[in-house]
Amino acid sequence: MIFKNLRFTLRNFRNQKLFTIVNLTGLTIGIIAASFIIIYISYELSFDRFNKNEDRIFRVYETYTREGMNESWVQTPTPLAPFLQNKFPKIANTVRIARIAKGLISSGENNIFEDRIIIADPSIFNVFTFPLIIGDSNQVLVQPNSVVLTESAAKKYFGNSDPVGKTLRYNHAIDLTVTGIMNDIPKNTHLQFNMVISMSTAKTFFGDDFLKNRMNTVAFTYLLTNSNIDYEKFNKSISQSTKEYDKGNDFGDNRLFHIQSLKSIHLHSNMGGEFAPNSDIKTIYILSTIAILILIIACINYINLSLSVNNLRLTELGLRRILGARRRQLIFLYISDSSVLVGISVILSAIIISGQETWFSNFVGVTLTSDFLVNSLFPHLALLFLIITAITGLFSGWISSNISPINTFKKPLAKARKNINVQGLLVLFQFGISITLITSTLFVYRQMRYIQNLNLGFSKDQLMIIPLNDNSIQTKLLSFKQELSTNPNILSASATSDLPGQMIWVTSINYDGQNEQSPSTMTYLEIDKDFIKTYGILMKEGYMPGDTSCPYSGTQYLLNESAVKKLGWNNPIGKKLSCYNGKEGFVTGIISDFNFKSLHERIEPLFLYIRDHNPKYLTIKLNSIGVSGSVAFIKKLWNKIIPGIPFEYFFYDNFYDQLYKKETSFGRTIFMFSAIAILIACMGIFGLAAFYSEKRTKEIGIRKVNGALITEIVNMLNREFVKWVFIAFIIAVPITWYAMHKWLQTFAYKTELRWWVFGLAGILSLAIAILTVSWQSLRASTRNPIEALRYE
Numbered sequence: 001m002i003f004k005n006l007r008f009t010l011r012n013f014r015n016q017k018l019f020t021i022v023n024l025t026g027l028t029i030g031i032i033a034a035s036f037i038i039i040y041i042s043y044e045l046s047f048d049r050f051n052k053n054e055d056r057i058f059r060v061y062e063t064y065t066r067e068g069m070n071e072s073w074v075q076t077p078t079p080l081a082p083f084l085q086n087k088f089p090k091i092a093n094t095v096r097i098a099r100i101a102k103g104l105i106s107s108g109e110n111n112i113f114e115d116r117i118i119i120a121d122p123s124i125f126n127v128f129t130f131p132l133i134i135g136d137s138n139q140v141l142v143q144p145n146s147v148v149l150t151e152s153a154a155k156k157y158f159g160n161s162d163p164v165g166k167t168l169r170y171n172h173a174i175d176l177t178v179t180g181i182m183n184d185i186p187k188n189t190h191l192q193f194n195m196v197i198s199m200s201t202a203k204t205f206f207g208d209d210f211l212k213n214r215m216n217t218v219a220f221t222y223l224l225t226n227s228n229i230d231y232e233k234f235n236k237s238i239s240q241s242t243k244e245y246d247k248g249n250d251f252g253d254n255r256l257f258h259i260q261s262l263k264s265i266h267l268h269s270n271m272g273g274e275f276a277p278n279s280d281i282k283t284i285y286i287l288s289t290i291a292i293l294i295l296i297i298a299c300i301n302y303i304n305l306s307l308s309v310n311n312l313r314l315t316e317l318g319l320r321r322i323l324g325a326r327r328r329q330l331i332f333l334y335i336s337d338s339s340v341l342v343g344i345s346v347i348l349s350a351i352i353i354s355g356q357e358t359w360f361s362n363f364v365g366v367t368l369t370s371d372f373l374v375n376s377l378f379p380h381l382a383l384l385f386l387i388i389t390a391i392t393g394l395f396s397g398w399i400s401s402n403i404s405p406i407n408t409f410k411k412p413l414a415k416a417r418k419n420i421n422v423q424g425l426l427v428l429f430q431f432g433i434s435i436t437l438i439t440s441t442l443f444v445y446r447q448m449r450y451i452q453n454l455n456l457g458f459s460k461d462q463l464m465i466i467p468l469n470d471n472s473i474q475t476k477l478l479s480f481k482q483e484l485s486t487n488p489n490i491l492s493a494s495a496t497s498d499l500p501g502q503m504i505w506v507t508s509i510n511y512d513g514q515n516e517q518s519p520s521t522m523t524y525l526e527i528d529k530d531f532i533k534t535y536g537i538l539m540k541e542g543y544m545p546g547d548t549s550c551p552y553s554g555t556q557y558l559l560n561e562s563a564v565k566k567l568g569w570n571n572p573i574g575k576k577l578s579c580y581n582g583k584e585g586f587v588t589g590i591i592s593d594f595n596f597k598s599l600h601e602r603i604e605p606l607f608l609y610i611r612d613h614n615p616k617y618l619t620i621k622l623n624s625i626g627v628s629g630s631v632a633f634i635k636k637l638w639n640k641i642i643p644g645i646p647f648e649y650f651f652y653d654n655f656y657d658q659l660y661k662k663e664t665s666f667g668r669t670i671f672m673f674s675a676i677a678i679l680i681a682c683m684g685i686f687g688l689a690a691f692y693s694e695k696r697t698k699e700i701g702i703r704k705v706n707g708a709l710i711t712e713i714v715n716m717l718n719r720e721f722v723k724w725v726f727i728a729f730i731i732a733v734p735i736t737w738y739a740m741h742k743w744l745q746t747f748a749y750k751t752e753l754r755w756w757v758f759g760l761a762g763i764l765s766l767a768i769a770i771l772t773v774s775w776q777s778l779r780a781s782t783r784n785p786i787e788a789l790r791y792e
Contacts, residue, residue, distance in 0.1 A: 135180025457594025
């Protein structure tokens with residue numbers, strides 16, 4: 001029976017070449033697109049799940065209120081870990097991890113800047129699953145100045161020689177002894193590092209009180225709990241312990257500690273001080289929806305074309321019913337047809353996808369290995385085969401087997417509209433999806449363009465950034481800047497503690513008129529006297545930094561407009577101000593507001609102050625003419641004044657683009673998969689139009705004999721599809737408006753939901769439908785009427 005059905009299936013495919021080609025192509029493209037999305041989602045969901053104790057590991061974070069806003073911060077005080085472990089028997093182990101600033105690592109003649117360095121407790125190897133290749137996990141991080149390297153880092157610094165016992169030097173100042181080698185860190189973890197230094201070395205990097213200071217918030221605290229804890233109760237207990245920890249310290253009444261599971265960090269955490277930028281679960285939901293829609297469109301194509309083909313095989317179905325075939329046997333016949341076509345599509349998809357991990361990794365901005373691609377691909381392809389076969393086979397078979405055996409012997413023209421309601425609804429759904437995806441893509445594109453072209457309040461063009469990662473640079477920075485000024489194509493240079501766009505650090509402040517209701521903390525930036533000129537920030541009033549005519553002594557402070565408004569000053573120039581890191585001074589200038597944080601956030605109060613101690617970046621403003629020559633000049637000057645230190649630089653506009661890499665990648669991904677969905681929908685409509693016009697061949701011939709024009713016939717055949725587009729547009733607009741409104745709410749600065757974008761999406765969908773259908777309609781209307789009258 002199975003082989004007989006297979007023979008009928010292959011015969012039908014041969015007789016209905018258009019049906020076979022359109023469905024095979026649509027299903028293959030749909031399965032490829034859905035498979036790539038599934039692979040990406042599987043990768044995102046796999047983060048940190050390689051840890052054996054994944055269900056028992058939690059990260060501590062804190063919440064607090066600042067200036068009336070609820071905020072969260074993932075870095076905690078270093079004494080918190082031992083406090084929690086002593087208080088709660090449910091905690092089996094803890095580990096503290098802190099990032100070390102990017103520094104110059106020297107090994108013999110090799111001098112390489114390294115920015116993936118952490119300092120951690122020895123328990124890191126007991127809490128997390130980071131296997132050691134060489135060394136005892138209980139001993140490698142016990143002694144001060146011990147360092148464990150990943151396998152790749154060991155080869156980078158020592159080649160193929162045994163690195164254990166050898167020395168690395170950090171910033172020409174701190175010697176570190178290699179005590180172990182570990183496997184490379186998996187890509188699917190939020191903790192990425194190349195070397196880990198023992199926590200007993202903390203005093204060397206952070207000062208004597210680092211491990212005892214109950215106010216610092218620079219360490220990531222992870223807990224390994226005993227099995228079978230009640231998360232909600234345990235989280236509540238951790239929060240209740242906050243006051244006990246803060247006892248005797250003025251942290252305020254609104255700070256609370258909380259825990260979050262290790263598995264939730266990558267997709268559900270976007271707090272201040274994250275170890276690295278995380279993804280967003282909303283992206284997973286959106287891409288999952290698109291994958292489902294792509295598969296639904298491909299299935300609709302199959303079902304619609306299957307229902308159309310039924311008109312050509314009704315006699316066969318009727319004879320089967322009369323000869324005793326049961327309904328389930330007919331359904332099984334359609335499942336057999338579907339399984340063959342879907343099976344071929346799955347095989348073609350597997351062949352095409354294999355070996356494309358590099359391309360897809362670059363496209364979506366993640367690192368996928370061949371092993372991960374293969375391991376996640378084939379199980380999902382098998383699942384897709386079963387799902388698509390079941391949907392297309394059962395649906396087509398159920399509708400077809402529901403036809404009365406008597407009706408199957410009637411002329412096709414008499415029953416041409418039997419299934420038009422079902423097909424109409426399916427095509428309506430296709431157009432609705434297409435309009436929604438086109439509109440969403442247009443709004444995502446507009447938002448990305450809006451961000452790129454937004455006036456940030458400063459100039460980001462021709463800004464060359466040199467990271468100042470070595471302490472030895474500081475003593476030569478002044479002479480380096482003086483030499484830069486000799487080049488006419490170098491307009492200015494400024495040393496700062498941070499870069500606009502990523503500033504997160506706040507400090508406590510004291511000022512004239514301070515009271516309990518006024519904010520006591522504010523975001524800050526340490527600058528030199530050339531900052532305003534280099535970044536092109538507008539001075540609203542007061543004195544430029546470093547202006548010798550300024551009558552106010554002490555540290556010069558500059559406030560942005562938002563800060564002045566928050567402090568409630570009408571005449572801010574000359575007001576006293578001091579901060580935790582700086583000396584007391586005076587407000588000497590007011591600058592216009594500029595975007596110093598992500599565009600997901602509104603501009604906050606900010607103060608700048610001149611402080612030449614230990615800047616992190618040197619920003620050089622270049623003339624737009626001769627940029628490459630200026631870069632070569634700067635590199636030559638660097639090697640002359642600061643020899644032995646590698647020359648590294650980047651341009652601010654590239655740095656700015658990286659800040660919104662996630663959004664850009666999201667927009668690009670949405671565009672590609674939306675285009676694929678629309679393409680598959682067009683293919684289905686094309687095939688349906690072909691069968692629709694084929695059914696009316698005789699009618700078209702009669703109309704032409706009676707004098708109907710080609711345009712009239714084309715319009716007649718297009719009318720049904722145009723109606724579906726209009727109905728789909730009315731349904732899709734409110735759905736799309738709501739979805740885009742929710743997405744745009746994640747941005748503080750966003751484009752507007754303009755009505756003409758919806759109209760443009762509708763026009764594009766209508767144009768796609770008309771062009772797709774008109775090709776077949778024109779072909780049918782230009783056939784010889786004599787041939788049409790002979791049809792059937």
